[in-house]
Amino acid sequence: xxxxxxxxxxxxxxxxxxxxxxxxxxxxxxxxxxxxxxxxxxxxxxxxxxxxxxxxxxxxxxxxxxxxxxxxxxxxxxxxxxxxxxxxxxxxxxxxxxxxxxxxxxxxxxxxxxxxxxxxxxxxxxxxxxxxxxxxxxxxxxxxxxxxxxxxxxxxxxxxxxxxxxxxxxxxxxxxxxxxxxxxxxxxxxxxxxxxxxxxxxxxxxxxxxxxxxxxxxxxxxxxxxxxxxxxxxxxxxxxxxxxxxxxxxxxxxxxxxxxxxxxxxxxxxxxxxxxxxxxxxxxxxxxxxxxxxxxxxxxxxxxxxxxxxxxxxxxxxxxxxxxxxxxxxxxxxxxxxxxxxxxxxxxxxxxxxxxxxxxxxxxxxxxxxxxxxxxxxxxxxxxxxxxxxxxxxxxxxxxxxxxxxxxxxxxxxxxxxxxxxxxxxxxxxxxxxxxxxxxxxxxxxxxxxxxxxxxxxxxxxxxxxxxxxxxxxxxxxxxxxxxxxxxxxxxxxxxxxxxxxxxxxxxxxxxxxxxxxxxxxxxxxxxxxxxxxxxxxxxxxxxxxxxxxxxxxxxxxxxxxxxxxxxxxxxxxxxxxxxxxxxxxxxxxxxxxxxxxxxxxxxxxxxxxxxxxxxxxxxxxxxxxxxxxxxxxxxxxxxxxxxxxxxxxxxxxxxxxxxxxxxxxxxxxxxxxxxxxxxxxxxxxxxxxxxxxxxxxxxxxxxxxxxxxxxxxxxxxxxxxxxxxxx
Numbered sequence: 001x002x003x004x005x006x007x008x009x010x011x012x013x014x015x016x017x018x019x020x021x022x023x024x025x026x027x028x029x030x031x032x033x034x035x036x037x038x039x040x041x042x043x044x045x046x047x048x049x050x051x052x053x054x055x056x057x058x059x060x061x062x063x064x065x066x067x068x069x070x071x072x073x074x075x076x077x078x079x080x081x082x083x084x085x086x087x088x089x090x091x092x093x094x095x096x097x098x099x100x101x102x103x104x105x106x107x108x109x110x111x112x113x114x115x116x117x118x119x120x121x122x123x124x125x126x127x128x129x130x131x132x133x134x135x136x137x138x139x140x141x142x143x144x145x146x147x148x149x150x151x152x153x154x155x156x157x158x159x160x161x162x163x164x165x166x167x168x169x170x171x172x173x174x175x176x177x178x179x180x181x182x183x184x185x186x187x188x189x190x191x192x193x194x195x196x197x198x199x200x201x202x203x204x205x206x207x208x209x210x211x212x213x214x215x216x217x218x219x220x221x222x223x224x225x226x227x228x229x230x231x232x233x234x235x236x237x238x239x240x241x242x243x244x245x246x247x248x249x250x251x252x253x254x255x256x257x258x259x260x261x262x263x264x265x266x267x268x269x270x271x272x273x274x275x276x277x278x279x280x281x282x283x284x285x286x287x288x289x290x291x292x293x294x295x296x297x298x299x300x301x302x303x304x305x306x307x308x309x310x311x312x313x314x315x316x317x318x319x320x321x322x323x324x325x326x327x328x329x330x331x332x333x334x335x336x337x338x339x340x341x342x343x344x345x346x347x348x349x350x351x352x353x354x355x356x357x358x359x360x361x362x363x364x365x366x367x368x369x370x371x372x373x374x375x376x377x378x379x380x381x382x383x384x385x386x387x388x389x390x391x392x393x394x395x396x397x398x399x400x401x402x403x404x405x406x407x408x409x410x411x412x413x414x415x416x417x418x419x420x421x422x423x424x425x426x427x428x429x430x431x432x433x434x435x436x437x438x439x440x441x442x443x444x445x446x447x448x449x450x451x452x453x454x455x456x457x458x459x460x461x462x463x464x465x466x467x468x469x470x471x472x473x474x475x476x477x478x479x480x481x482x483x484x485x486x487x488x489x490x491x492x493x494x495x496x497x498x499x500x501x502x503x504x505x506x507x508x509x510x511x512x513x514x515x516x517x518x519x520x521x522x523x524x525x526x527x528x529x530x531x532x533x534x535x536x537x538x539x540x541x542x543x544x545x546x547x548x549x550x551x552x553x554x555x556x557x558x559x560x561x562x563x564x565x566x567x568x569x570x571x572x573x574x575x576x577x578x579x580x581x582x583x584x585x586x587x588x589x590x591x592x593x594x595x596x597x598x599x600x601x602x603x604x605x606x607x608x609x610x611x612x613x614x615x616x617x618x619x620x621x622x623x624x625x626x627x628x629x630x631x632x633x634x635x636x637x638x639x640x641x642x643x644x645x646x647x648x649x650x651x652x653x654x655x656x657x658x659x660x661x662x663x664x665x666x667x668x669x670x671x672x673x674x675x676x677x678x679x680x681x682x683x684x685x686x687x688x689x690x691x692x693x694x695x696x697x698x699x700x701x702x703x704x705x706x707x708x709x710x711x712x713x714x715x716x717x718x719x720x721x722x723x724x725x726x727x728x
């Protein structure tokens with residue numbers, strides 16, 4: 001069994017790791033260990049001195065060495081003497097906020113728990129086990145249920161929390177994090193993923209300071225600015241060596257990750273819904289379900305840790321027809337036409353695309369309502385027949401006759417003031433009574449906590465999908481959210497709205513993806529502003545960034561790869577000079593970078609030269625040859641673009657027989673040696689042949705000595721090396 005209990009010691013074992021905790025003599029649940037398997041109870045490490053100003057629980061009597069403020073706790077609560085960051089905080093009816101949680105009981109179940117209304121990692125009954133531990137407050141009827149899902153083969157543990165009010169009066173949950181992890185020992189650094197619109201998920205590694213460091217969002221989405229995923233690494237940890245821990249939150253709204261290094265150099269990590277935009281009134285008899293955290297660790301560096309997350313997300317988070325299937329190569333008209341198009345222009349782009357081997361035409365913003373710019377039309381999800389003459393069905397049929405699939409863009413959560421929907425239902429837009437709303441991109445946000453809004457969107461979107469042969473939906477969301485207020489809640493419960501918004505979004509996505517299982521849904525929020533494991537439960541790929549510049553995309557895709565599988569990364573070749581940066585790179589370089597994801601194009605093919613069109617046809621053919629390796633192979637980061645003047649990565653097939661090395665060298669240099677790169681994940685005793693030039697190397701040589709990259713002339717030059725194992 002993956003879960004064993006002996007003398008109130010709970011051991012959660014995966015193939016290579018042990019997670020251990022213990023309910024002590026006072027009923028306090030102590031965290032003992034997370035790391036390599038040890039084969040014994042790790043409570044011998046709990047040897048604490050009498051630390052000044054560290055109070056003691058009443059039951060400890062004269063035992064001054066026993067303090068909640070120093071012990072590693074499995075789930076820390078506010079108000080009872082632990083002055084470090086809490087995982088949970090409530091306000092009782094009498095106004096007090098103490099919560100003294102003690103162990104009461106546990107249950108072990110086959111299979112993986114689910115979470116009502118929220119995405120969660122899923123599994124067959126024989127693929128996971130569930131542990132439930134119930135903690136109860138000593139002075140109230142508040143219970144906290146800790147949920148653990150153990151995926152033994154994947155080296156992954158999931159965490160979630162249920163707060164239950166067994167009393168006769170309401171309580172207010174002020175804070176409820178899904179993960180609390182105490183690590184008493186270690187010299188830790190942390191990696192978080194910051195950014196901005198068009199430059200998301202920039203990996204930043206820093207030492208921990210004494211005190212609290214935070215990565216968070218209050219924007220109503222997981223955001224461009226921070227990502228709900230974090231790495232903790234022992235100092236000196238690399239891609240291939242050292243111990244590291246990763247945590248990713250399956251939630252698409254405001255989140256908070258806090259890391260505290262305390263007075264004893266101990267480290268605590270908490271992760272969950274951001275308490276700055278959250279409070280929840282839990283009625284008597286009610287339950288609150290927190291979103292899930294995916295947790296994993298590795299003793300062999302960050303590359304192996306990434307493989308754990310890629311595997312669990314691809315196989316146990318993503319769903320539907322395209323979960324593991326090859327994706328169509330698509331052409332999107334946005335950067336080709338923006339709002340200036342009609343059906344003939346779209347048909348012309350599709351015709352050229354079909355001749356080059358592209359599989360799908362995607363019609364982006366501007367096909368609906370009165371939508372000739374971004375100032376109007378959102379919310380009116382009916383076809384603009386002045387642009388699409390003869391209606392959408394006719395256009396789809398014409399493109400299908402070319403042998404191409406058809407996809408379409410929606411921005412369901414938004415509304416323009418200049419729209420029929422807003423004129424009919426102004427109360428559906430999020431705004432505070434008596435205040436002018438905050439506009440962004442000329443648009444307001446629909447109240448997704450309102451069931452009428454969710455039902456309206458379901459009806460209009462499902463109608464489009466039922467009446468037309470649409471096989472792909474790009475689901476966009478182009479602003480942050482503020483002005484939180486809804487007519488559906490009383491005044492004293494308005495802080496529930498941000499979380500209820502996310503629940504409404506998930507409900508709509510669940511209905512649509514369930515009814516249209518053969519449609520490929522791609523998430524988008526101004527590119528990568530909502531790139532999280534929660535959205536991947538509904539959309540197996542997400543548009544990585546609105547920045548399509550090949551140079552900058554290497555940095556964005558580098559940070560993205562630490563947690564999210566390559567198949568989840570929407571990546572396209574766009575026109576030059578690039579529309580975001582003005583930079584020009586070769587079409588070969590643009591193709592190489594876009595291949596590290598779900599591949600496509602975002603330009604007017606009819607404006608290209610015959611040579612460029614031939615290059616595109618070749619790229620499409622090559623990508624289709626490599627797609628299975630790119631999606632199913634193990635992904636290795638072979639360089640750090642922030643430090644190495646190049647971004648190089650590799651895909652290695654499951655049986656280590658097929659290797660694809662790709663990358664971009666940023667700057668050429670004169671009078672210098674050729675660059676070399678060490679590979680990873682190969683069979684050390686096997687021989688590998690370079691498909692292009694026939695050279696043969698041993699796997700050990702390629703990993704120890706490396707391989708020489710081609711001679712570089714110019715800037716932002718792509719490289720590609722295909723190696724195959726030689727049968728001996």
